[in-house]
Amino acid sequence: VRVTEQATTADAVVDSYFQMWNETDGDRRLAAITRAWTPGGSYVDPMHVASGVGELDAMAAGLQQHYPGHRFRLTDPVEAHHDRARWGWEFVAPDGTTVISGVDFAQLDQAGRLREVVGFFAQPGGAA
C-alpha cells in the first residue's frame, strides 16, 4: 500500500509539473506550480536555473515564448523510491517531431511535492 500511495502521489505531482511547462494561461500555470512544488523549490538543467514560484513561472513562460505550440510529455513512467523520483521526457514540436529528450531527477518533500528537479538532456546517439 505504501508503495502504491507513493507512486500515485508522484504521478500526480509530475502531472502538475508537466502542466507548468505546457500551460500557457498564466493563472493556471501558477496553480500548477503551486501544486507541483514545495515553496522555494528549485530547478536546474544545463540551460536553466530557477528557484521559487516566480523564477519557475518565468522559466516556463520564456520557453513557451521561444517555442510556440511545443509541449513536454512523459516518455517513461515515473519511478520513485525513498524521497526521490525520476522520469523521462521529450519536447515535441507542433508537427510531432521530438526537438529534444531527456530525463529529470527529483527530490521530494514530505508531502511528495518537488523540492528540487535536476534535468539532463539526452546525448546524440545515447540513452536519455
Next chain:
Amino acid sequence: VRVTEQATTADAVVDSYFQMWNETDGDRRLAAITRAWTPGGSYVDPMHVASGVGELDAMAAGLQQHYPGHRFRLTDPVEAHHDRARWGWEFVAPDGTTVISGVDFAQLDQAGRLREVVGFFAQPGGAA
C-alpha cells in the same frame, strides 16, 4: 575548457565509483571509495542505503558476496552540469548476461567527488 575539465573530473570520479563496486580486494576498494566520495557521502537506491566510507564499503562487499564474479559497467557516457552528474550502468554476470541495468544521479562536492548518488533500476520494457 571549463566543461572539459568538469567532464574529465567526473569521468575519473565515476571510474573510481565503479571500482568501489567491482574491486574485491579490501584495501583497494577502500582506496577507490576515498577517491570517489566526499567524506560522509551517501548512496541510496531501491534496495540500499549507505552513508560514509564504512557503510559504502560494507554495501559493496555484501553485493560482491551475493553475486560472485559479477561486475558493474558504464552503459552510457557520464553527463555533468553544475554540480550534478548522471550515467547509465548495467550489472553483468560472469557469463556476460545483464542481470539488471539502471541509472545513477549524483551530486558532487567542489572537488568533483560524490556527495550523494541516487540509483534507479530500469523498468522491464522501459528505458533505464
